[in-house]
Structure formats: structure tokens, C-alpha cells
Amino acid sequence: MMKITQSELWNVICLFGICFVLSCHKAEIDDPKEYQIVKNAYQSGHLTVVQAILMDRKKERELTTEETKLYFKSLFYLSEWREFFHEWDLLEAKPKELIFYYFKAILLSKDKRVVNLAEENALLELLPISPEACLLYLQWNGPKLKPNQKKIFLAQLKQFQTLIHRMDQELELR
Known part of the structure; x- marks a missing residue:
């Protein structure tokens, strides 16, 4: 049985993501x-x-x-x-x-x-993948933020920090 390292798995996931984006992009110019x-x-x-x-x-x-x-x-x-x-x-x-x-x-x-709800949902869809989307949402909706929502954003902040740390480690390995 072949073992796959974490960095190899990460590279494969990124490659699939790039392929998906390129296949979805239609040339309409x-x-x-x-x-x-x-x-x-x-x-x-x-x-x-x-x-x-x-x-x-x-x-x-x-x-x-x-x-x-x-x-x-x-x-x-x-x-x-x-x-x-x-x-x-x-x-x-x-x-x-x-x-x-x-x-x-x-x-x-x-x-x-x-x-409208569709615009807010579009921003909410970007929250898990974009620190900028989180910041925009907090600036736009900050005063209405409930304590349990604040905990979710703090957890998301830790997730982004973890990803940045892992990316930094990957770059140091290369």
C-alpha cells in the first residue's frame, strides 16, 4: 500500500481545484x-x-x-x-x-x-475561504453580531492562521 504525504495530498487538491476553475471558465470575450x-x-x-x-x-x-x-x-x-x-x-x-x-x-x-438576501448569501458563501469576506461581513454586520456568531468568527480566524502557518512551512521546505 502506497502512503501519501500531507504535502502531496495538498498539491493534488490544489491541482484539482485549478483544473475545476479552468474547466468552468468559458471564453466569452x-x-x-x-x-x-x-x-x-x-x-x-x-x-x-x-x-x-x-x-x-x-x-x-x-x-x-x-x-x-x-x-x-x-x-x-x-x-x-x-x-x-x-x-x-x-x-x-x-x-x-x-x-x-x-x-x-x-x-x-x-x-x-x-x-437583498441573495447578495448577503453570496458574501456568506465566501466566509470560509476568504479572510477579506469575513472582515467585510464584520464591518457591514458587526453591531448586530451575536455572541455565538462571534465565536464562529474567532474559530475561523484560527483556521486562517493555521493555513497561513502551514503555507509558510511549505514555502520553507522548498
Whole structure:
């Protein structure tokens, strides 16, 4: 019988995760060159250019998922809260990555928005895997936190610390 070490098991799990993500990702970008230009503009900090280009494209056709993410990020970093929330209300499929930006926008804008159950559940789904999601949830919902919920968050904090410690050990071994 063959023994598998913990690090080998961890590597296999990570490999399966990467394969799963890649298999789920569908290429839906109409013109990769066009998208690359907008992406480069975003990465170099030309947010108003990105916003203008994507706003024009939005008038012509529906934005792809990747373009939508860039559009929302540009609105967020430009602090265009009214437009951000207006577009958010129109958005049907809300990618997990944008859930972070949505809750950050609520906190930064100090807008008194009613968060629907689907949006709150999307953030709750991210809690076990993201320290940032935990922090956002605590900032957004902190005053309403019950003592038993606080214990859960403290346990989650210990879990994240354990994972960081294990990752640090793995990096030292290499």
C-alpha cells in the first residue's frame, strides 16, 4: 500500500481545484485584442478611459463577464457610487469577485442600501475561504453580531492562521 504525504495530498487538491476553475471558465470575450487594450488601460491606471470605453460598448452590446468586472472596478476606484449602484441593480449575474466590491462600496459610500438576501448569501458563501469576506461581513454586520456568531468568527480566524502557518512551512521546505 502506497502512503501519501500531507504535502502531496495538498498539491493534488490544489491541482484539482485549478483544473475545476479552468474547466468552468468559458471564453466569452468577443475580440481578445479589444479586451486586452481595455485591460492594459485599467492596469496602467487609466480608469476614466476604461469607464468611457466600456460605457460606449455597453450602449452597443452587452458586456462580457470580464468587461463587466473591469467596468465595476473602474466605477469603484473612481468612487462613482451612484453609477456603481445603478449598474449593480441592473446586473443579473453577479460574479463573486464583484460581491467584495459591492460591500466595500456600501461601506465607503455610507449609502443606506438594503442588501437583498441573495447578495448577503453570496458574501456568506465566501466566509470560509476568504479572510477579506469575513472582515467585510464584520464591518457591514458587526453591531448586530451575536455572541455565538462571534465565536464562529474567532474559530475561523484560527483556521486562517493555521493555513497561513502551514503555507509558510511549505514555502520553507522548498
